[in-house]
Amino acid sequence: MSRPRGLAEAIDVLRADPAAVPLGGGTDLLVALRAGERSVRHVVALRRVEELAGVTTGPDAVDLGAGLTWAGMEAQVGATLPALAAAARAVGSPQARNAGTLGGNLGSAAITGSTLPVLLALDAGVEVAGPAGTRTVPAGDLVRGPGDVALHAGEIVTRVRIPRARGPQQFLKVGQRGSVITAVAQVALVLDLGARRVRCGVGAATPVAFRPRAAERAAEAAIDWDAVTADPDLPRRFGALVAADRPPLDDLRASAAYRRHAVAVLAERALARALAA
């Protein structure tokens, strides 16, 4: 195990050993190791890497370190990014919230990951650093498939930059019970009053979280942006459009029929609450 103190050192270690694997809070990695699903020879613990720490709130953007834990998100971005704080609060068990990190969540790219749908709705950019330097990947391009992250060898997620938008944000998650539960569907929604845009991220329902563009366009067109009101039937229609965007997963946790239905309900409620806020 390596414990680099700075980003350069971390990148050096990862470059030197192609088999080295970054470790955040270990809430995914250790579970996989113990279950025998992964075996890792060299772990690079990122907790001490200063460049991955902290939250900076500027006039135009909020900048989050990849080392931020769920508990940190909950405590530090409640006012600026309420949807992300709500997603963090919905992560099961205080222990997991105290250890699991933003970078690890993106690194796992689990179908059920809670940050990606929120980052899609927030139009976030993900900063990654590696042997070839630093680049920014739009949240929508970061994950190619379950567990498949668009990172080059030796690259890690360092920070997430979220442009500040005026307007209500919502996050809703449903699973087989209310708490300590893996999502079967989650919906994040941002009403960007300045840009007059509706941005929605849908997670856990499909192999990769997505933005339902057609539904967003339809909602944007139907909202009276000056009064921030809409026809009372809009949320229902929006929910139906979101659910129709692409075929949902069918697995142990939920049937495709239930997921389709749940996505519609969550999206409807998200928009209704945002319009009522």
Place this chain on the structure above:
Amino acid sequence: MTRGPRIGDPAPRPDGPDKVTGRFPYSSDLRAPGMLWGAAVRSPHASARIVGIDPAPALALEGVAAVLTADDVPGRPTYGLAVADQPAFARDLVRHHGEAVAVVAAATPDLARRAARAVAVDYAPLDPLTDPAAAVTAAPLHPNGNVFRHLIVRRGDVAAAAADPDLVTVEDTYEVGRQDPAFLGLESGLAVPAADGGVDLAVSTQFLHADRDQVAASLGLAPERVRLTLAGVGGAFGGREDLTLHLHLCLLALRTGRPVGMAYDRSESFVGHVTRHPARMWYRHRATRDGTLVSVEARVLLDGGAYQSTSAAVLANACCFAAGPYRVPHALVEGWAVRTNHPPAGALRGFGIPQVCFAHESQMDALAAALGVDPVDLRRRNALAPGDALLTGQRITGTAPAVACLDAAVAHPLPAPPDDDPLRRPGGTGLATGPGDVRRGVGVAMAFKNLMYSEGLQDLSTASVRLAVDGGELVATVHCAAAEVGQGFVTLAQQIVRTELGVDRVVLRAADTSIGEAGSSSASRQSWMSGGAVAAACAGVRDEVLARVAAGRGGRGEAFALRDGEVVSRDGGLRLPLAEVVGADPVEAVRVFTHADTAPLDADGQGDAHVAFVFTAHRAVVDVDPALGSVQVVQIATGQDIGRALNPLAVTGQLEGGIAQGLGLALLEDVVTREGRVATRTFQDYLVPTALDVGDVVATLIEEPEPGAPYGAKGVGEAPTLSSIPAVVAAVRAATGRRLRRVPVRPAHVALGEDGVAPFVVPGGPAAPPGVVTGPEGPLAKPALTDPPGVAELPGGEGGA
């Protein structure tokens, strides 16, 4: 010495602080110098022929000490609680996913697992038999056939009731999924080879002597050479009645000559121990228009999985108690427990009754709706009372406070309406449920269950009590093989000794096989049976003490009594401290305790097959988000028949834990199989209720002492799990209007209104016509199927888990 808790006092567990601070030594913490670690090679297939097993790649790994297969079992190749039909290792045929094929021993746990993966097993997969209805007529999966038991309970004349046009009829089909015991302490143990060629095994179990006898038979050793000691148990619930790793550990220890430890992980545990029987049930109730039950017809089909375990006795319970705690003049119940290529099912808290309880209580609610009467009134009107007869014809001679339980459950004040806290809503932290999305529902259910073993099965417990003076102070030492699995025998034994002998310092020896058997910690029986044995041994000690005093004075023991740690003469002339009487010469008594005999069931399922009955009732209050199907249990109120609360603290623990387990089956817990393979691998998907799921539990104990029971107490280990299940489902139905004929209720069942229950197919009979949603047509109880060979010596007669 401070005065320790007596019978009736709240007695905290001696191991409680260690358990909550992480210091308690569980069976997984056992270590020995020079030990090896075992790991099993398990079938990835539900059904397959074994073409070959090559241990060479595993043996080639440095640090691997042994690879054992069926060829290495020196004694009986099979084991089983009632019938030895389960191989120690599959030899030619694998009958369920996860069946052990070989076991390895290696220097570390990790290496053992790698070695297990390295053993090359060549399987030829077969089509698994997964439909229990098809099992009866399918080609036999085992020389014993596919029917573990077929049972009919016939009372009165259901045909006459069917002919009465004035009766109101409700009928439906119900299903119960596969509940796992899900104990937190996974299977683990340590076997140490002994100088005499025998083996010492420390293991977490419910029944040391049954384990010992099965292990010894397969090792080809005399039972005395196989010595078992109870190791720290992290929950049991029925799932530790059958052998799991016991035999594998002993085989490895004897083969390698070294101590061998073994510990399952969660996914191995799911396939490596018995679960509750998945059930399909069809029911038809008829009642007069004023709400008096006239007849109940039921068909109960239990999926017993690949091996028999306790299936025969579980089926008997399901059939005997199929109608619930009600007077039913006419009944016809037909049950099957069958073999399939699923992992074996067996004992689990409630032992066959949770399944039928879900069905009969759903029926009672449907009947109340059809009659337009209050469901509580309907239950009260038909509830069993002392002197009433069961479906089996047996009359209740003890207490039967069914109505008192029901009244107590519904007398609790209802909880406050949903408040503003979004986290308390059904959507919980997911914030999916808004304040306007919540519907509240209330449901009520009741149940009863047998205590102890049934159907004439031998049922006894053995205890010794030894009274000595140590440093001037009296010390009583209790020895009993009753397995402490969390139920509280450790406190109870001490309370009994303090009450009977007035001695405060009571030491409990480790439970082991050096004393006679205590029976299983199951069937809600240990307080009655082993409590009875300890009380009897105390009486033996007392008699000897009094005889000693009398002998010294040339009188008879009856002239004296033991009171508060003193021997007194009845005429009041003498008072002697007990310590003085015992002196340097300890007094010891060993007693075997039994209960009144029970009888087998006859061909019509009639007979006095049970000892005593415990009653219970539950009222559940739930909040539901009908659109998403999310459910939050708000409160469970219960009235619990207890006879007498010997340790109120332990009773509270049983009620809260049992209710949590019932609620788990109602809403959350299901081991999902796909084509016979177990798809549920971890607690990420097998959802054990957390404190957030359970809601508040409010309880009223109904204390009517049971005649013939030690201290008048009834075991309460299982009852809380029974009617909590249908009460929760009834509450969800009340909130949503959904039908919900399957447990666990899934969010999709509520949200989409599809519970996925298929029409009941009569095993071995014609398939129900397509499109028929209710029960099958045609007469019930076709000619009884002939029992296959090897099943004739049944029933197993066990009473519970």
